[in-house]
Amino acid sequence: MKFMQEIIGHYAQILREETDMFLKNMQREALTAGTFTQEVYELLKDYVSRGKFLRGSLLLFAQECYAPKYDVQAVQAAIALELIHAALLIQDDIMDRSVLRRGCLALHKSFESRGEVEQFQEVKKTGESLALCAADALIFVALRLIKHGELMDLFSKELHRTALGQMADIMGSASRKTFSKDKILKIYQYKTARYTFSLPLAAGVILAGRNPAQLEKIGEEMGLLYNLRDDYLDFTSTSGKDQGSDFKENKQTMYRLLLCEKTSEEPKDFEHYKELLEKHGVFKEVDQLMLTYHENILKQIAQLDILKKEELALLATNLLTRKK
Template sequence: MTTSPLESAGLRPRVDKALSAFLAGQRAHLLEIDPALAEVADAVSAFVLGGGKRLRPAFAYWGFRGAGGTDSDEVVTAVSALELVQASALIHDDLMDRSDTRRGEPSVHRRFELLHRAEGWRGTATGFGGSAAVLLGDLAMVWSDELLHTSGMGLAELARARPVFDRMRTEVTVGQYLDVHTQATGNTSLERAGKVARFKSAKYTVERPLLLGAALAGGGPEIFASYAAFGLPLGEAFQMRDDVLGVFGDPAQTGKPAGDDLREGKRTYLVASALAALDEAGRGELDGSLGDPLLDDAGVERLRAIIRDCGALAATESRIDALNGEALSALEQAPIDDEARAVLFALAAAATRRSV
């Protein structure tokens, strides 16, 4: 049986072990402050440890190895910090999108709404849940920084990594804002959809993790340039695959209700492609239904048909293939270790040909 690239070097269980140990320590610290914080610690731990492919730590780790770095528990701990950045982004994203579920479980804001109702507390459950999600997302981002700088990596390695890590966290945050801004303004251009995808997800999913690994290893300018040429198009392809799944994915596999992206009005590359291809009547129907939280299953099916029949789905799949080809060509030429190159090829396939 073929080993998943996410399991190479035993990485996934090692990442989970590092995260579990860190979160256990944080739980103990929170309980010293107040017993009410047990629910905060448990919610963050459940979110971080309850699922996820560990794709970002994998790209960072193999970026490190490809740049000449030597395996250690310390570097695994350092790259595990990316999972806390991911948790922060997803907790906030679910709140902004008013998503009910994540990975088949209640989203964080819904979890705290349920807690409020169960305890019969004052005020509104919705307000409490939203406030809790903002704060827990912020806490996960704060903890990402703490996990990186307490990983055991040397001061020189951390000093090289810090600018990459800081820039990545800025990019994902402003990318989230651009997503909200694009929905509010109704910008339907392919250029804008591509920019949102690039900064909200693409850069911090592949490119920045690779560069973080290269920085930890002390890689030179050629390594950085090669990783950027590989990572950015691959990250964009990853986000486009995610957008396709957000409209056409199976809820049993994605863990989110069917058509959620349509109800949320996300102006993705897929949707922008459809709006560019449709006639005036088709554009009016699609644009008029996007962002309708009451869109029923029949409405979702109708919008799916519009997107598929106008050729937007095929165009997006073609774009995913083109970006993937660009990325793989850059990886083939990268001056990196052959073992790392092979794993990165496999990770690229896992990122863009997934079904969940």
């Protein structure tokens, strides 16, 4: 927890303030489009501010692994990454039919609530359509902030992978079959791991004028550990997002795969699913897989010649033990 509170927390607070200022500027620019856009931006500012700012913080942190202090270009790129991340979450919640996000209503549900009050026609469709447009707006304004040519190429490459990973995730939820371990890990890698860790770490190193290969590789394994822990938190979370959403949406996870390998018994509901996982030792098996990733990450970090080696190791440990 030390890393999150003392290091990431510091970067996150700076980015939260800078992002709010940027969105206020965009809000003023949007005045010409009418008063409703002002209400949309109020929702977006609140929605974005509730995030952890993990990705943007990692970008600033990565630059400081090789340079004394992050610069303005890094702050702009970090804000862009956070805005794009928020946009992807808005889209993801519509696809997954999620009700909650970041401790509040998902954005499309906020628009639906307004539609019910104002008696919109086709409230659900309108709420989802407005949320998708709001997500587009976040992506489009974010593009203004990526001013480094190599960084634009990196963002494009990694976010393309994210889109492909999301498509594979959707196909997995629709499939009656359980995917192989390699295929599930590839979804983790593309949908979450690379854009959550490899992208910001590589971007920060590039802005420091160094080769990003080592941190990019470590970032990918950190992202896989993050995703595995995220799957575990789906069983325990009491706030922020819907508990049991992976089970309800038929997600391809390591928990699902390992259970299928051990029994043909079909879970009747989410509680029964948890009972089966416990009974067949799946929780312990995934815990061991996370420990293996953690140990491998620490070995790679030990070989790095960077300014923030200890902090990076603390982050890896935090990923293993985080509660949200």
